[in-house]
Amino acid sequence: MALKITVIGTGYLGATHAAAMAELGFEVLGLDVVPEKIEMLTRGEVPMYEPGLEELLRKHVAGIEGSTGRLRFTMDWAEVAEFGDVHFVCVNTPQKHGEYACDMSYVDAAFSSLAPHLKAGALVVGKSTVPVGSAARLATLLPEGTDLAWNPEFLREGFAVQDTLHPDRIVVGVRSERAEKILRDVYAAPVGQGSPFVVTDFPTAELVKTAANSFLATKISFINAMAEVCEAADGDVAKLAEAIGHDDRIGSKFLRAGIGFGGGCLPKDIRAFMARAGELGADQALTFLREIDSINMRRRGQMVEMTREALGGGSFLGKRVAVLGATFKPDSDDVRDSPAMNVAGQIHLQGGQVTVYDPKGNANARRLFPTLGFADSVLDAVRGADVVLHLTEWREFRELDAELLGGVVASRVILDGRNALDPAVWREAGWTYRAMGRPTA
């Protein structure tokens, strides 16, 4: 009989995983504790912006005309336990307030709610990013006759559907052959299409996730450190990245210098990793991550200082600053720990009149930063601006008409915090263009 799957926590990860599981042919039941999310998902609406997700959801949500009907949502734990053979836990694991450590309270709550209802033979599969050692602890909370596996998720926002259906790797931490076999059945389609399937123990599976995110963060901070040196030595970090990227051992991906990494994952994951290593007595092994974090956070301050310089130095009081981009990366509406919003907020707090525009992130950004100004279009955001900051590299911004914008700003000055615009295009239209780590470009 085909396996029945549940997905607990239907945010960025869970909503995508639920729709992807339905696409792979499984009957799926999703659960969340936020009623509005469940209502929206039940209507086939995605509570966030993720390219391709709404289409996939509508293809499968029960009750939508023409759908397969394989995907439903509920808030009832007993129903979830009764329905599912495999329960994927996809709840949030944010940074604790005032500490580096991971806040496990949402995972713990989900396990406590599910455990008493579980039927014999059920397999619980953790997908959330957790500190190493969590799976072993959580296994003790499950009733006898049930099993646990850890299957960390590697999807990127903006590519979530593609990454879930065709992952670069599937990693499973298991303690039984049965758990491995069930997960091989669940992932038979992507594995059949070539995704590697790595079987390991709990701690290694947990560590693969945090190690991978630490490596990605390190690569970005490395190139941003080179950008700082390029600034001092009149070098060009974009050319430098292109050149070293030709070396296969280094590779060209994740070498885009700019205002650094943000989002709901990389920053909090490297901090939680450091905190956990400290608890385990291995803190020395990860002290380099502290430097990775500081290089990254310094980028935001440097963008603020570049802006001050572009305005002639001194105070931001009375200066109008247009910010293009609010999300932590393009093709997402996610503003969690967004470098763009951090820069916008710092300038605002120092007296600048900041107006932000983002193609998809305005609503989330406004909720977090209600005192900032927001515009509904690029033209409205830059009208009367003394300086324009390009802080998230949406395609819309790369295709802007520099001449048209030049007609409405107070001063034709643009700072490119993502090294993604074409300097020649802007200079031809009479703009002063400045990017990070490229003082002479």
Ligand SMILES: NC(=O)C1=CN([C@@H]2O[C@H](COP(=O)(O)OP(=O)(O)OC[C@H]3O[C@@H](n4cnc5c(N)ncnc54)[C@H](O)[C@@H]3O)[C@@H](O)[C@H]2O)C=CC1
């Ligand atoms: N967003 C991403 O791109 C990726 C996230 N991850 C990891 O996946 C996990 C989830 O991340 P996101 O989806 O971004 O978070 P999110 O905040 O978008 O979604 C989490 C969902 O869990 C729900 N929830 C909280 N407590 C619950 C409970 N006790 N029972 C049921 N539902 C509950 C929340 O209401 C929310 O809808 C985190 O551990 C994150 O590090 C891993 C890879 C990619």
Ligand SMILES: O=C(O)[C@H]1O[C@H](OP(=O)(O)OP(=O)(O)OC[C@H]2O[C@@H](n3ccc(=O)[nH]c3=O)[C@H](O)[C@@H]2O)[C@H](O)[C@@H](O)[C@@H]1O
């Ligand atoms: O654990 C997670 O949740 C996920 O975290 C990241 O995915 P994501 O946060 O969606 O975004 P990335 O594409 O990794 O970008 C992260 C940040 O780094 C920045 N970045 C990325 C690449 C680069 O060259 N330079 C750079 O500054 C982006 O602008 C963004 O702010 C990882 O790439 C995923 O594999 C992982 O599953």
